[in-house]
Amino acid sequence: MITSPSSVRRSERSRRATLDAALELCTEKGYGRVTVEAIAARAGVSKKTIYRWWPSKGAVMLEAFAEAFVGATPFVDTGDIAADLRTHINAAVRVVSTPPYGPAYAGILSEMHHDDDLARAVLEQLVGPRVEAAVGRLRRAQEQGQVPAGADLPLAVEMLYGPVYYRHVLRRPAQDEATVAALVSHVLRSLVTGDDAAPAGTRDDAPAQG
Amino acid sequence: MITSPSSVRRSERSRRATLDAALELCTEKGYGRVTVEAIAARAGVSKKTIYRWWPSKGAVMLEAFAEAFVGATPFVDTGDIAADLRTHINAAVRVVSTPPYGPAYAGILSEMHHDDDLARAVLEQLVGPRVEAAVGRLRRAQEQGQVPAGADLPLAVEMLYGPVYYRHVLRRPAQDEATVAALVSHVLRSLVTGDDAAPAGTRDDAPAQG
8 A cells, every 4th residue: 555645644643633632631630540542532533543553652652752852852063062961951851840741751751660662662762862862962072072082971971861860750849050050060070081980891881982 | 645665566566567568569569559458468457557657558668668778778988988979879779779679669759740748758758868868978078078178969969869760760770880880980070169160059959058
């Protein structure tokens, strides 16, 4: 079967309506009380259509959240790594502390603890690509001499994102811009390579150096 | 009514039995399927007794987890802040990546997103006191000249704990000892006070300097 341009458009409309409905219902009812039935009814699509595209409510929510998150947190390159990381982390903080995205992500994180497929999807569709993009931005900064050669870039990404997750999952007030600025400058300052750094290849998450 | 020593002993036995039963059931059934009824039956106490002491299943789990966590992660002071932080963070990583404690804490973190009382209890009974203890240990290191005066100690604590939460909630493999060592040395290295640090009092979580 050949997919005609108009059926692609129709599919994209249904997909968009489904994602929007999922987020709206998350705001209105709370993640836990949203059902695939309710999403289908709100979006004006059949339950069967939803299950043809997504395996679970969590998967719908993940696609909706990931699309919003990735769109709102580009890795810009103005040539100033500190400024660009501040821009990025401030945007990430804003998304996860704004309804419906924050509550939706909290719901996804909860659900992935007893849904192995969703856990895999979060890693493959959201976290993995974002970590790769962050490491890529830091690697360009390295090439420009703004980050020391040999710096532990995956560790830097965990030090930047860790505190954002920490406050999100503990429901603490999100970081303000001054706190994000302090976090970024601390992380960049920490990235010197000294004799206390583990030799390449001995770390559990040591990246291949490109 | 005067509480006799034997009734205190009896109460402590029931409390202990309740906490142990909660953790056992969490291992066997998964957090989500544990009920207060099942905890009571396993512990050999009445449901009424449990609700006299705890408002919810989450509160029972929190007390069980917090007791194990605090017991396993003391803030020792050998005079070497780097070694002591490694000891502490390695122990914390071990607890949150070991059943039944890891799954129990994951369940608590999920539940606190739609249980405001539990969220408050996590902060008051677990996170708040542990952050205070961590800041206290760093402050002693400051007095001993191992950490610069004026260093942002609450930020340091978030940089140490953030990555532990990050991997826990994302179900990533826990940090190994080399990664914890690298994290601790990076965080300590970041704690210089420079002109990019926000002035005291402008940060959202700026501590009163003692």
